[in-house]
Amino acid sequence: MLTVPLGATEQHGPHLPLGTDTAIATELCRRLCAARPQILAAPGVPHGSSGEHAGFTGSLSIGRAAVELPIVELVRSADTFAGVVLVNGHGGNLTPLAGRGGYLASRGPSRTGLVAHRPTRRQPCRAPRDLGHAASAAGSGPSRPRRRGNTESLAKLMDRLRSGGVRAVSANGVLGDPTRATPEGGAAVLDRWSADLDAAVTRWLPTIG
Numbered sequence: 001m002l003t004v005p006l007g008a009t010e011q012h013g014p015h016l017p018l019g020t021d022t023a024i025a026t027e028l029c030r031r032l033c034a035a036r037p038q039i040l041a042a043p044g045v046p047h048g049s050s051g052e053h054a055g056f057t058g059s060l061s062i063g064r065a066a067v068e069l070p071i072v073e074l075v076r077s078a079d080t081f082a083g084v085v086l087v088n089g090h091g092g093n094l095t096p097l098a099g100r101g102g103y104l105a106s107r108g109p110s111r112t113g114l115v116a117h118r119p120t121r122r123q124p125c126r127a128p129r130d131l132g133h134a135a136s137a138a139g140s141g142p143s144r145p146r147r148r149g150n151t152e153s154l155a156k157l158m159d160r161l162r163s164g165g166v167r168a169v170s171a172n173g174v175l176g177d178p179t180r181a182t183p184e185g186g187a188a189v190l191d192r193w194s195a196d197l198d199a200a201v202t203r204w205l206p207t208i209g
Contacts (some may be wrong), residue, residue, distance in 0.1 A: 001038055001084070006093055009057070022090075025089030026044045028088050028197050031198075047062045049093055146178040149172055149178075
């Protein structure tokens with residue numbers, strides 16, 4: 001079985017690297033493979049649909065259509081594997097991938113599991129402040145100075161985000177408050193995401209028989 005980390009190259013405020021989403025997805029795949037030796041990890045896919053971050057230096061986006069095609073081809077080509085688990089680290093990839101679930105399953109080697117490490121409306125966040133962009137969950141490691149961003153809820157920001165991107169709601173590109181982040185808190189979030197991923201794979205495995 002194969003797992004593929006899906007990430008992005010985009011700004012994460014002044015304190016985090018451009019490859020943060022890819023690094024998180026890659027680490028989750030590494031942990032999954034360590035727990036399940038029958039699963040191998042492919043190299044991370046470092047570019048995604050990140051148009052909402054246009055205007056911030058370093059952000060690169062290949063767009064929704066361009067996200068779909070290489071993922072479909074990657075899954076199609078993995079014909080020596082019993083199945084493929086896609087581990088997505090970037091919220092902007094969810095829309096282009098969501099409509100490809102059935103196609104990937106029919107063209108893939110057996111079945112394809114699409115797993116998002118970030119909580120969605122179908123997977124409610126179990127602790128406050130996990131969500132945001134370059135905020136507490138992702139911003140727990142580096143010691144570089146952190147600055148608060150827009151701390152309004154994503155629900156309140158969503159209309160402006162969709163119409164004007166992150167620049168329209170946050171001058172520094174941060175959504176949330178990374179000044180509250182701690183290494184211990186970040187490790188706990190990563191541990192939980194890893195456990196959620198393992199549980200999702202456990203639920204999915206019987207379907208690929």
